[in-house]
Amino acid sequence: MKISLARKFGIALFIGWVGLFLFNPIVSSASDNLNVLDKEFTELKGSLISLGNLPKSGNQGNFGICYAATVSYLFDYAYCRDENIAECAKAPDEKRASMVDMSRYSNTVATDHFNKRTRYRGLKEGGDPAYTLSNLINGVQKVTNERCAPTSQIIPTEVSAESQQKDHEMFALLEQKYNNYTEVLKNTGKDSCEKCLLFANDIRNTAKSRFSLIATDEDIISGLYSESFSRFLDHVLVPKKCWSNNEMLRLRRPYYFKVFPNENEKADYLSSIAMIKDVLKGGYPLGLAFCAQVPLVARKSEDCDKYHAVAVVGYRQVCKGKKCRDAIRVQNWWGDWWYSANDDGWVDAKAVLDASFYDAHMLTWIDGNPPRE
Structure with a gap:
């Protein structure tokens, strides 16, 4: 499945060089629609879906490559499975994808050249995680390691x-x-x-x-x-030496690129949270892109001037008395302090999913199951 660059925020609305510092929560109110639920909410027994042996979370710093950080995380998770790395979070940098190098796959190339790495020249801020993952998995199928291009x-x-x-x-x-x-x-x-x-x-x-x-x-x-x-x-x-095949990482097993919803498919909160739970139960993390305006004024992607992307690695239902909410655990790219300040990444599912506007390709992932015809 090769997707087109149809998402309107894929290029234009992820902040570029001029808006570099807007990606970091230091200058944002609240937490960019990654909202932690009240501590009085407690986990409903039997609701937890949680992935194990997670990769190390990258840090994007002040560089607008959250989309590349998200795709690198999905790749690293699959790579650890392939290579039977027992403690993925402690994998050395030579066994982790370079987020900087991954950002090249957000570039638009001709369809007949999308499997040629040399066509993806240039590193830039702003990109679509689904489009980037598609170019990696369906196209080039390799990325420089983090040691070579840190x-x-x-x-x-x-x-x-x-x-x-x-x-x-x-x-x-x-x-x-x-x-x-x-x-x-x-x-x-x-x-x-x-x-x-x-x-x-x-x-x-x-x-x-x-x-x-x-x-x-x-x-x-x-x-x-x-x-x-x-x-x-x-x-x-990404120095010249990093283009050597010896510095490239590849996945051994066949993986299939997936998105939800598809171009002509409608989605809402219930169908999206159901898809998240289904993919997590299958043993894979997902990428999630959403509008990071706070307060959220935009009502559609065309009106959003600030997007962010994270990886989803867990789900649980939490309740306070008879009031229950869905929570998802996300991996973010703002450093370890963010997890300490935000309940180890557990956030209100509805708030962040609503901020995606349920656009095509809001969720993206790879797994070992061929797509249904």
Whole structure:
């Protein structure tokens, strides 16, 4: 199943470079529609559906790649199953998907080339988890490991609104330098470039106040000769050595890409929570995309200016007296502190599902069962 980029928020409404800092809850009121239920609600016996041996949650920092973090988590879960990794949360980075590299699969490519990794050039913020997962599973079927292209290169040591602003300013400065240097180099070949090494050193020295780049001078220089800032980042954050097959992760068993609802299918709260429970019972996590406006003013995806994506790994019903609610456990990408502050990821199911508007592909996952005809 190869899906089209039909979801209106797939590209336009996930925040891009200009809105970099909006993805982090530090500057959001409440918790971006991930609402924790009152502690007086207690779990209804027999209602719990919980996945075990979960992967480590990635940290997107101030970089708008929640969609790639979600897909990486789904991939890591399947990879641990395939490789019989007993403690998936402790898997070394060479056995975890690179979130930065995964972000390339949000790029749009021609249908006849969607299985060629070289066509997915350029790293950027903003993407659709379902579309990204489709390109990975139905197309290229491999991703660079986290050790080779670590997301930690661009993760700040501190979490604050000021940190977000500084990262935003740094990306803007690097883009400005990229534009200035490419203009100087546009008529100069790499082999005869006397200034290239100076430019590479300047970029490295500029970035080191915020980021820990692992790129070589050759990687940075190649980036300066690329056609866009997105492709420049590709060279810098996913070095040339990471394109080697030895640095790629693949799933051994056949996995099938799934979404709910499909393009011409209608969904509501009851059908969506039923699907979540069904997939969890089958032993797989799901990706969930939703509008993160707080307060939620939008009533449809076209009116939402801030989307987020998480992975769903558990379900339970909780009650306070005769009043009962559905709760889902989510994996988020904002660091360990978020779980401590939000009941270990257990949130009100209806609030977050309503914020999805029950759009096509709001839920996405992979499993070992061929799709029904």
